[in-house]
Amino acid sequence: MGVVRTDKWLEKKFDDPVEICQVFMETFGEKKPANIYHYLMRFGMYRPNRRTYEEYKKLLELNCWETAERIFQKYRKKWKGLDIPVYIFPAAASNSFFDNGKSEKSGVAFKDKLFLFIPPLEDEKEIEALIVHEYHHTCRLNRQKKHIKDFTLLDSIVLEGLAEHAVAVYCGSSYQAKWCDYYTKKEISKYWKQFLQKNLEVKKNEKLHDEILFGNKGYPNMIGYAVGCEMIAMFNEKYKLTANDTFILESDLFLTVMD
Structure with missing residues:
Protein backbone atom coordinates (compact mmCIF):
# COMPACT_ATOMS: atom_id res chain seq x y z
CA MET A 1 0.00 0.00 0.00
CA GLN A 144 11.16 -12.35 14.96
CA LYS A 145 9.62 -15.59 16.17
CA LYS A 146 8.32 -13.99 19.35
CA HIS A 147 4.83 -12.48 19.40
CA ILE A 148 4.70 -8.78 20.28
CA LYS A 149 2.60 -9.49 23.40
CA ASP A 150 5.50 -11.56 24.73
CA PHE A 151 8.10 -8.83 24.21
CA THR A 152 10.23 -7.96 27.20
CA LEU A 153 12.15 -4.85 28.20
CA LEU A 154 15.25 -6.42 26.63
CA ASP A 155 13.41 -6.92 23.34
CA SER A 156 12.32 -3.27 23.34
CA ILE A 157 15.79 -1.97 24.19
CA VAL A 158 17.32 -4.01 21.37
CA LEU A 159 14.54 -3.02 18.95
CA GLU A 160 15.18 0.69 19.51
CA GLY A 161 18.95 0.34 19.41
CA LEU A 162 18.89 -1.55 16.12
CA ALA A 163 16.57 1.01 14.53
CA GLU A 164 18.95 3.83 15.42
CA HIS A 165 21.88 1.75 14.17
CA ALA A 166 20.04 1.58 10.84
CA VAL A 167 19.64 5.37 10.87
CA ALA A 168 23.40 5.75 11.36
CA VAL A 169 24.14 3.32 8.52
CA TYR A 170 21.73 4.74 5.94
CA CYS A 171 21.44 8.41 6.91
CA GLY A 172 24.56 9.14 8.96
CA SER A 173 25.14 9.41 12.71
CA SER A 174 24.22 13.10 12.69
CA TYR A 175 20.61 12.04 11.99
CA GLN A 176 20.37 9.71 14.96
CA ALA A 177 17.95 10.60 17.75
CA LYS A 178 19.08 12.98 20.48
CA TRP A 179 18.75 10.30 23.12
CA CYS A 180 21.69 8.39 21.62
CA ASP A 181 23.96 11.04 23.17
CA TYR A 182 22.17 11.69 26.45
CA TYR A 183 24.68 9.73 28.54
CA THR A 184 28.35 8.86 28.62
CA LYS A 185 29.50 5.25 28.37
CA LYS A 186 30.28 5.37 32.08
CA GLU A 187 26.75 6.55 32.87
CA ILE A 188 25.24 3.90 30.59
CA SER A 189 27.19 1.20 32.42
CA LYS A 190 26.06 2.58 35.78
CA TYR A 191 22.37 2.78 34.84
CA TRP A 192 22.48 -0.62 33.16
CA LYS A 193 23.58 -2.24 36.42
CA GLN A 194 21.37 -0.05 38.60
CA PHE A 195 18.07 -0.13 36.73
CA LEU A 196 17.96 -2.37 33.68
CA GLN A 197 19.95 -5.56 34.22
CA LYS A 198 17.58 -6.93 36.85
CA ASN A 199 14.43 -5.97 34.91
CA LEU A 200 15.15 -7.32 31.43
CA GLU A 201 12.34 -9.88 31.60
CA VAL A 202 9.66 -7.33 32.48
CA LYS A 203 6.88 -7.77 29.91
CA LYS A 204 5.70 -5.05 27.55
CA ASN A 205 2.26 -4.93 29.16
CA GLU A 206 3.67 -4.19 32.62
CA LYS A 207 3.88 -0.56 33.79
CA LEU A 208 7.53 -0.93 34.74
CA HIS A 209 8.43 -1.67 31.12
CA ASP A 210 7.57 1.81 29.85
CA GLU A 211 8.72 3.53 33.04
CA ILE A 212 12.25 2.25 32.46
CA LEU A 213 12.22 2.37 28.66
CA PHE A 214 11.12 6.01 28.51
CA GLY A 215 12.61 7.09 31.81
CA ASN A 216 9.51 7.93 33.83
CA LYS A 217 8.81 7.70 37.56
CA GLY A 218 12.32 8.69 38.60
CA TYR A 219 14.25 6.67 36.02
CA PRO A 220 16.76 8.61 33.84
CA ASN A 221 15.19 10.20 30.76
CA MET A 222 14.92 7.77 27.79
CA ILE A 223 17.36 5.44 29.50
CA GLY A 224 16.07 2.28 27.79
CA TYR A 225 16.53 3.86 24.37
CA ALA A 226 19.97 5.24 25.24
CA VAL A 227 21.17 1.88 26.56
CA GLY A 228 19.86 0.17 23.43
CA CYS A 229 21.80 2.57 21.23
CA GLU A 230 25.04 1.96 23.13
CA MET A 231 24.51 -1.82 23.30
CA ILE A 232 24.07 -2.11 19.55
CA ALA A 233 27.02 0.20 18.84
CA MET A 234 29.24 -2.01 21.02
CA PHE A 235 27.97 -5.17 19.36
CA ASN A 236 28.48 -3.77 15.87
CA GLU A 237 32.01 -2.67 16.72
CA LYS A 238 32.83 -6.22 17.71
CA TYR A 239 30.86 -8.27 15.19
CA LYS A 240 29.91 -5.96 12.28
CA LEU A 241 26.17 -6.33 11.80
CA THR A 242 24.66 -6.91 8.37
CA ALA A 243 21.23 -5.53 7.51
CA ASN A 244 19.75 -9.03 7.72
CA ASP A 245 21.36 -9.57 11.14
CA THR A 246 19.46 -6.61 12.53
CA PHE A 247 16.16 -8.23 11.62
CA ILE A 248 16.74 -11.86 12.58
CA LEU A 249 19.17 -11.98 15.52
CA GLU A 250 17.43 -12.68 18.82
CA SER A 251 17.66 -10.11 21.59
CA ASP A 252 19.57 -12.30 24.04
CA LEU A 253 22.55 -12.42 21.71
CA PHE A 254 23.25 -8.71 22.22
CA LEU A 255 23.75 -9.22 25.95
CA THR A 256 27.19 -10.67 25.24
CA VAL A 257 28.70 -7.19 25.02
CA MET A 258 27.27 -5.93 28.32
CA ASP A 259 29.24 -6.27 31.55
Missing part, protein backbone atom coordinates in the same frame (compact mmCIF):
# COMPACT_ATOMS: atom_id res chain seq x y z
CA GLY A 2 2.71 2.49 0.89
CA VAL A 3 1.97 6.07 1.90
CA VAL A 4 -1.76 6.71 2.24
CA ARG A 5 -2.92 10.17 1.12
CA THR A 6 -3.97 11.30 4.56
CA ASP A 7 -3.50 14.87 3.31
CA LYS A 8 -6.88 14.43 1.58
CA TRP A 9 -8.44 13.35 4.88
CA LEU A 10 -6.91 16.34 6.62
CA GLU A 11 -8.23 18.67 3.97
CA LYS A 12 -11.78 17.72 4.95
CA LYS A 13 -11.48 16.77 8.63
CA PHE A 14 -8.40 18.48 10.08
CA ASP A 15 -10.43 19.83 13.03
CA ASP A 16 -11.85 16.40 13.88
CA PRO A 17 -9.02 13.87 14.22
CA VAL A 18 -11.32 11.57 16.20
CA GLU A 19 -13.49 11.22 13.12
CA ILE A 20 -10.36 10.54 11.05
CA CYS A 21 -9.48 7.75 13.46
CA GLN A 22 -12.73 5.93 12.65
CA VAL A 23 -10.83 4.57 9.66
CA PHE A 24 -8.53 2.66 12.02
CA MET A 25 -11.16 0.97 14.21
CA GLU A 26 -10.94 -2.40 12.47
CA THR A 27 -7.15 -2.57 12.29
CA PHE A 28 -6.87 -1.64 15.97
CA GLY A 29 -9.77 -3.86 17.04
CA GLU A 30 -11.22 -0.81 18.78
CA LYS A 31 -14.83 0.38 18.84
CA LYS A 32 -14.14 3.92 20.04
CA PRO A 33 -12.12 6.14 17.67
CA ALA A 34 -11.41 8.54 20.53
CA ASN A 35 -9.36 5.81 22.20
CA ILE A 36 -7.28 5.39 19.04
CA TYR A 37 -6.71 9.13 18.80
CA HIS A 38 -5.60 9.38 22.43
CA TYR A 39 -3.24 6.44 21.89
CA LEU A 40 -1.70 8.06 18.79
CA MET A 41 -1.36 11.39 20.61
CA ARG A 42 0.94 9.65 23.08
CA PHE A 43 3.34 9.11 20.18
CA GLY A 44 3.13 12.62 18.74
CA MET A 45 -0.04 13.04 16.67
CA TYR A 46 -1.23 16.62 16.32
CA ARG A 47 -3.96 18.45 18.19
CA PRO A 48 -6.02 20.66 15.88
CA ASN A 49 -5.08 24.30 16.36
CA ARG A 50 -3.85 27.22 14.30
CA ARG A 51 -0.18 26.27 14.53
CA THR A 52 -0.62 22.63 13.52
CA TYR A 53 -2.93 23.66 10.68
CA GLU A 54 -0.23 25.97 9.34
CA GLU A 55 2.27 23.13 9.62
CA TYR A 56 -0.07 20.84 7.68
CA LYS A 57 -0.23 23.44 4.89
CA LYS A 58 3.56 23.64 4.93
CA LEU A 59 3.82 19.86 4.63
CA LEU A 60 1.72 20.10 1.46
CA GLU A 61 4.04 22.75 0.05
CA LEU A 62 7.04 20.53 0.80
CA ASN A 63 5.43 17.55 -0.99
CA CYS A 64 5.86 15.51 2.18
CA TRP A 65 3.56 12.66 1.08
CA GLU A 66 5.35 12.18 -2.25
CA THR A 67 8.76 12.32 -0.58
CA ALA A 68 7.77 9.80 2.08
CA GLU A 69 6.38 7.41 -0.54
CA ARG A 70 9.61 7.48 -2.51
CA ILE A 71 11.70 6.84 0.60
CA PHE A 72 9.41 4.11 1.90
CA GLN A 73 9.50 2.19 -1.39
CA LYS A 74 13.30 2.48 -1.45
CA TYR A 75 13.61 0.69 1.91
CA ARG A 76 10.79 -1.75 1.27
CA LYS A 77 12.76 -3.03 -1.71
CA LYS A 78 16.14 -2.82 0.00
CA TRP A 79 14.96 -4.76 3.06
CA LYS A 80 12.41 -6.94 1.25
CA GLY A 81 9.81 -5.74 3.74
CA LEU A 82 6.03 -5.88 3.72
CA ASP A 83 4.08 -3.36 1.64
CA ILE A 84 2.14 -1.91 4.56
CA PRO A 85 0.07 1.29 4.82
CA VAL A 86 1.95 4.36 6.06
CA TYR A 87 -0.15 7.12 7.61
CA ILE A 88 1.26 10.65 7.86
CA PHE A 89 -0.13 13.35 10.15
CA PRO A 90 1.26 16.65 11.43
CA ALA A 91 3.33 16.38 14.59
CA ALA A 92 2.13 17.69 17.91
CA ALA A 93 3.35 21.19 18.74
CA SER A 94 5.65 21.26 21.76
CA ASN A 95 4.49 23.12 24.83
CA SER A 96 8.04 23.93 25.86
CA PHE A 97 9.00 27.59 26.20
CA PHE A 98 12.64 26.72 25.53
CA ASP A 99 12.16 25.40 22.00
CA ASN A 100 9.58 28.02 20.98
CA GLY A 101 6.98 25.31 20.53
CA LYS A 102 8.98 23.60 17.81
CA SER A 103 7.41 20.30 16.77
CA GLU A 104 9.47 17.11 16.82
CA LYS A 105 9.20 14.26 14.34
CA SER A 106 8.04 10.95 15.79
CA GLY A 107 6.16 7.80 14.89
CA VAL A 108 4.83 4.47 16.00
CA ALA A 109 5.33 1.15 14.20
CA PHE A 110 3.29 -2.04 14.06
CA LYS A 111 3.74 -5.28 12.14
CA ASP A 112 1.06 -4.22 9.65
CA LYS A 113 1.15 -0.39 9.58
CA LEU A 114 3.16 2.74 10.32
CA PHE A 115 2.16 6.14 11.67
CA LEU A 116 4.50 9.08 11.09
CA PHE A 117 4.02 12.44 12.80
CA ILE A 118 6.00 15.00 10.87
CA PRO A 119 6.65 18.72 11.29
CA PRO A 120 7.69 20.81 8.27
CA LEU A 121 11.20 19.56 7.53
CA GLU A 122 13.31 21.25 4.88
CA ASP A 123 15.95 18.50 5.10
CA GLU A 124 14.64 15.38 3.36
CA LYS A 125 17.14 13.26 5.30
CA GLU A 126 15.14 13.98 8.46
CA ILE A 127 12.12 12.28 6.94
CA GLU A 128 14.31 9.44 5.71
CA ALA A 129 15.74 8.93 9.21
CA LEU A 130 12.23 8.71 10.68
CA ILE A 131 11.08 6.20 8.06
CA VAL A 132 14.25 4.12 8.45
CA HIS A 133 13.76 3.96 12.23
CA GLU A 134 10.05 3.11 12.20
CA TYR A 135 10.05 0.77 9.20
CA HIS A 136 13.04 -1.07 10.65
CA HIS A 137 10.79 -1.84 13.62
CA THR A 138 8.16 -3.28 11.31
CA CYS A 139 10.67 -5.46 9.46
CA ARG A 140 12.20 -6.79 12.68
CA LEU A 141 8.81 -7.43 14.30
CA ASN A 142 7.78 -9.49 11.28
CA ARG A 143 10.97 -11.58 11.27
Whole structure:
Protein backbone atom coordinates (compact mmCIF):
# COMPACT_ATOMS: atom_id res chain seq x y z
CA MET A 1 0.00 0.00 0.00
CA GLY A 2 2.71 2.49 0.89
CA VAL A 3 1.97 6.07 1.90
CA VAL A 4 -1.76 6.71 2.24
CA ARG A 5 -2.92 10.17 1.12
CA THR A 6 -3.97 11.30 4.56
CA ASP A 7 -3.50 14.87 3.31
CA LYS A 8 -6.88 14.43 1.58
CA TRP A 9 -8.44 13.35 4.88
CA LEU A 10 -6.91 16.34 6.62
CA GLU A 11 -8.23 18.67 3.97
CA LYS A 12 -11.78 17.72 4.95
CA LYS A 13 -11.48 16.77 8.63
CA PHE A 14 -8.40 18.48 10.08
CA ASP A 15 -10.43 19.83 13.03
CA ASP A 16 -11.85 16.40 13.88
CA PRO A 17 -9.02 13.87 14.22
CA VAL A 18 -11.32 11.57 16.20
CA GLU A 19 -13.49 11.22 13.12
CA ILE A 20 -10.36 10.54 11.05
CA CYS A 21 -9.48 7.75 13.46
CA GLN A 22 -12.73 5.93 12.65
CA VAL A 23 -10.83 4.57 9.66
CA PHE A 24 -8.53 2.66 12.02
CA MET A 25 -11.16 0.97 14.21
CA GLU A 26 -10.94 -2.40 12.47
CA THR A 27 -7.15 -2.57 12.29
CA PHE A 28 -6.87 -1.64 15.97
CA GLY A 29 -9.77 -3.86 17.04
CA GLU A 30 -11.22 -0.81 18.78
CA LYS A 31 -14.83 0.38 18.84
CA LYS A 32 -14.14 3.92 20.04
CA PRO A 33 -12.12 6.14 17.67
CA ALA A 34 -11.41 8.54 20.53
CA ASN A 35 -9.36 5.81 22.20
CA ILE A 36 -7.28 5.39 19.04
CA TYR A 37 -6.71 9.13 18.80
CA HIS A 38 -5.60 9.38 22.43
CA TYR A 39 -3.24 6.44 21.89
CA LEU A 40 -1.70 8.06 18.79
CA MET A 41 -1.36 11.39 20.61
CA ARG A 42 0.94 9.65 23.08
CA PHE A 43 3.34 9.11 20.18
CA GLY A 44 3.13 12.62 18.74
CA MET A 45 -0.04 13.04 16.67
CA TYR A 46 -1.23 16.62 16.32
CA ARG A 47 -3.96 18.45 18.19
CA PRO A 48 -6.02 20.66 15.88
CA ASN A 49 -5.08 24.30 16.36
CA ARG A 50 -3.85 27.22 14.30
CA ARG A 51 -0.18 26.27 14.53
CA THR A 52 -0.62 22.63 13.52
CA TYR A 53 -2.93 23.66 10.68
CA GLU A 54 -0.23 25.97 9.34
CA GLU A 55 2.27 23.13 9.62
CA TYR A 56 -0.07 20.84 7.68
CA LYS A 57 -0.23 23.44 4.89
CA LYS A 58 3.56 23.64 4.93
CA LEU A 59 3.82 19.86 4.63
CA LEU A 60 1.72 20.10 1.46
CA GLU A 61 4.04 22.75 0.05
CA LEU A 62 7.04 20.53 0.80
CA ASN A 63 5.43 17.55 -0.99
CA CYS A 64 5.86 15.51 2.18
CA TRP A 65 3.56 12.66 1.08
CA GLU A 66 5.35 12.18 -2.25
CA THR A 67 8.76 12.32 -0.58
CA ALA A 68 7.77 9.80 2.08
CA GLU A 69 6.38 7.41 -0.54
CA ARG A 70 9.61 7.48 -2.51
CA ILE A 71 11.70 6.84 0.60
CA PHE A 72 9.41 4.11 1.90
CA GLN A 73 9.50 2.19 -1.39
CA LYS A 74 13.30 2.48 -1.45
CA TYR A 75 13.61 0.69 1.91
CA ARG A 76 10.79 -1.75 1.27
CA LYS A 77 12.76 -3.03 -1.71
CA LYS A 78 16.14 -2.82 0.00
CA TRP A 79 14.96 -4.76 3.06
CA LYS A 80 12.41 -6.94 1.25
CA GLY A 81 9.81 -5.74 3.74
CA LEU A 82 6.03 -5.88 3.72
CA ASP A 83 4.08 -3.36 1.64
CA ILE A 84 2.14 -1.91 4.56
CA PRO A 85 0.07 1.29 4.82
CA VAL A 86 1.95 4.36 6.06
CA TYR A 87 -0.15 7.12 7.61
CA ILE A 88 1.26 10.65 7.86
CA PHE A 89 -0.13 13.35 10.15
CA PRO A 90 1.26 16.65 11.43
CA ALA A 91 3.33 16.38 14.59
CA ALA A 92 2.13 17.69 17.91
CA ALA A 93 3.35 21.19 18.74
CA SER A 94 5.65 21.26 21.76
CA ASN A 95 4.49 23.12 24.83
CA SER A 96 8.04 23.93 25.86
CA PHE A 97 9.00 27.59 26.20
CA PHE A 98 12.64 26.72 25.53
CA ASP A 99 12.16 25.40 22.00
CA ASN A 100 9.58 28.02 20.98
CA GLY A 101 6.98 25.31 20.53
CA LYS A 102 8.98 23.60 17.81
CA SER A 103 7.41 20.30 16.77
CA GLU A 104 9.47 17.11 16.82
CA LYS A 105 9.20 14.26 14.34
CA SER A 106 8.04 10.95 15.79
CA GLY A 107 6.16 7.80 14.89
CA VAL A 108 4.83 4.47 16.00
CA ALA A 109 5.33 1.15 14.20
CA PHE A 110 3.29 -2.04 14.06
CA LYS A 111 3.74 -5.28 12.14
CA ASP A 112 1.06 -4.22 9.65
CA LYS A 113 1.15 -0.39 9.58
CA LEU A 114 3.16 2.74 10.32
CA PHE A 115 2.16 6.14 11.67
CA LEU A 116 4.50 9.08 11.09
CA PHE A 117 4.02 12.44 12.80
CA ILE A 118 6.00 15.00 10.87
CA PRO A 119 6.65 18.72 11.29
CA PRO A 120 7.69 20.81 8.27
CA LEU A 121 11.20 19.56 7.53
CA GLU A 122 13.31 21.25 4.88
CA ASP A 123 15.95 18.50 5.10
CA GLU A 124 14.64 15.38 3.36
CA LYS A 125 17.14 13.26 5.30
CA GLU A 126 15.14 13.98 8.46
CA ILE A 127 12.12 12.28 6.94
CA GLU A 128 14.31 9.44 5.71
CA ALA A 129 15.74 8.93 9.21
CA LEU A 130 12.23 8.71 10.68
CA ILE A 131 11.08 6.20 8.06
CA VAL A 132 14.25 4.12 8.45
CA HIS A 133 13.76 3.96 12.23
CA GLU A 134 10.05 3.11 12.20
CA TYR A 135 10.05 0.77 9.20
CA HIS A 136 13.04 -1.07 10.65
CA HIS A 137 10.79 -1.84 13.62
CA THR A 138 8.16 -3.28 11.31
CA CYS A 139 10.67 -5.46 9.46
CA ARG A 140 12.20 -6.79 12.68
CA LEU A 141 8.81 -7.43 14.30
CA ASN A 142 7.78 -9.49 11.28
CA ARG A 143 10.97 -11.58 11.27
CA GLN A 144 11.16 -12.35 14.96
CA LYS A 145 9.62 -15.59 16.17
CA LYS A 146 8.32 -13.99 19.35
CA HIS A 147 4.83 -12.48 19.40
CA ILE A 148 4.70 -8.78 20.28
CA LYS A 149 2.60 -9.49 23.40
CA ASP A 150 5.50 -11.56 24.73
CA PHE A 151 8.10 -8.83 24.21
CA THR A 152 10.23 -7.96 27.20
CA LEU A 153 12.15 -4.85 28.20
CA LEU A 154 15.25 -6.42 26.63
CA ASP A 155 13.41 -6.92 23.34
CA SER A 156 12.32 -3.27 23.34
CA ILE A 157 15.79 -1.97 24.19
CA VAL A 158 17.32 -4.01 21.37
CA LEU A 159 14.54 -3.02 18.95
CA GLU A 160 15.18 0.69 19.51
CA GLY A 161 18.95 0.34 19.41
CA LEU A 162 18.89 -1.55 16.12
CA ALA A 163 16.57 1.01 14.53
CA GLU A 164 18.95 3.83 15.42
CA HIS A 165 21.88 1.75 14.17
CA ALA A 166 20.04 1.58 10.84
CA VAL A 167 19.64 5.37 10.87
CA ALA A 168 23.40 5.75 11.36
CA VAL A 169 24.14 3.32 8.52
CA TYR A 170 21.73 4.74 5.94
CA CYS A 171 21.44 8.41 6.91
CA GLY A 172 24.56 9.14 8.96
CA SER A 173 25.14 9.41 12.71
CA SER A 174 24.22 13.10 12.69
CA TYR A 175 20.61 12.04 11.99
CA GLN A 176 20.37 9.71 14.96
CA ALA A 177 17.95 10.60 17.75
CA LYS A 178 19.08 12.98 20.48
CA TRP A 179 18.75 10.30 23.12
CA CYS A 180 21.69 8.39 21.62
CA ASP A 181 23.96 11.04 23.17
CA TYR A 182 22.17 11.69 26.45
CA TYR A 183 24.68 9.73 28.54
CA THR A 184 28.35 8.86 28.62
CA LYS A 185 29.50 5.25 28.37
CA LYS A 186 30.28 5.37 32.08
CA GLU A 187 26.75 6.55 32.87
CA ILE A 188 25.24 3.90 30.59
CA SER A 189 27.19 1.20 32.42
CA LYS A 190 26.06 2.58 35.78
CA TYR A 191 22.37 2.78 34.84
CA TRP A 192 22.48 -0.62 33.16
CA LYS A 193 23.58 -2.24 36.42
CA GLN A 194 21.37 -0.05 38.60
CA PHE A 195 18.07 -0.13 36.73
CA LEU A 196 17.96 -2.37 33.68
CA GLN A 197 19.95 -5.56 34.22
CA LYS A 198 17.58 -6.93 36.85
CA ASN A 199 14.43 -5.97 34.91
CA LEU A 200 15.15 -7.32 31.43
CA GLU A 201 12.34 -9.88 31.60
CA VAL A 202 9.66 -7.33 32.48
CA LYS A 203 6.88 -7.77 29.91
CA LYS A 204 5.70 -5.05 27.55
CA ASN A 205 2.26 -4.93 29.16
CA GLU A 206 3.67 -4.19 32.62
CA LYS A 207 3.88 -0.56 33.79
CA LEU A 208 7.53 -0.93 34.74
CA HIS A 209 8.43 -1.67 31.12
CA ASP A 210 7.57 1.81 29.85
CA GLU A 211 8.72 3.53 33.04
CA ILE A 212 12.25 2.25 32.46
CA LEU A 213 12.22 2.37 28.66
CA PHE A 214 11.12 6.01 28.51
CA GLY A 215 12.61 7.09 31.81
CA ASN A 216 9.51 7.93 33.83
CA LYS A 217 8.81 7.70 37.56
CA GLY A 218 12.32 8.69 38.60
CA TYR A 219 14.25 6.67 36.02
CA PRO A 220 16.76 8.61 33.84
CA ASN A 221 15.19 10.20 30.76
CA MET A 222 14.92 7.77 27.79
CA ILE A 223 17.36 5.44 29.50
CA GLY A 224 16.07 2.28 27.79
CA TYR A 225 16.53 3.86 24.37
CA ALA A 226 19.97 5.24 25.24
CA VAL A 227 21.17 1.88 26.56
CA GLY A 228 19.86 0.17 23.43
CA CYS A 229 21.80 2.57 21.23
CA GLU A 230 25.04 1.96 23.13
CA MET A 231 24.51 -1.82 23.30
CA ILE A 232 24.07 -2.11 19.55
CA ALA A 233 27.02 0.20 18.84
CA MET A 234 29.24 -2.01 21.02
CA PHE A 235 27.97 -5.17 19.36
CA ASN A 236 28.48 -3.77 15.87
CA GLU A 237 32.01 -2.67 16.72
CA LYS A 238 32.83 -6.22 17.71
CA TYR A 239 30.86 -8.27 15.19
CA LYS A 240 29.91 -5.96 12.28
CA LEU A 241 26.17 -6.33 11.80
CA THR A 242 24.66 -6.91 8.37
CA ALA A 243 21.23 -5.53 7.51
CA ASN A 244 19.75 -9.03 7.72
CA ASP A 245 21.36 -9.57 11.14
CA THR A 246 19.46 -6.61 12.53
CA PHE A 247 16.16 -8.23 11.62
CA ILE A 248 16.74 -11.86 12.58
CA LEU A 249 19.17 -11.98 15.52
CA GLU A 250 17.43 -12.68 18.82
CA SER A 251 17.66 -10.11 21.59
CA ASP A 252 19.57 -12.30 24.04
CA LEU A 253 22.55 -12.42 21.71
CA PHE A 254 23.25 -8.71 22.22
CA LEU A 255 23.75 -9.22 25.95
CA THR A 256 27.19 -10.67 25.24
CA VAL A 257 28.70 -7.19 25.02
CA MET A 258 27.27 -5.93 28.32
CA ASP A 259 29.24 -6.27 31.55
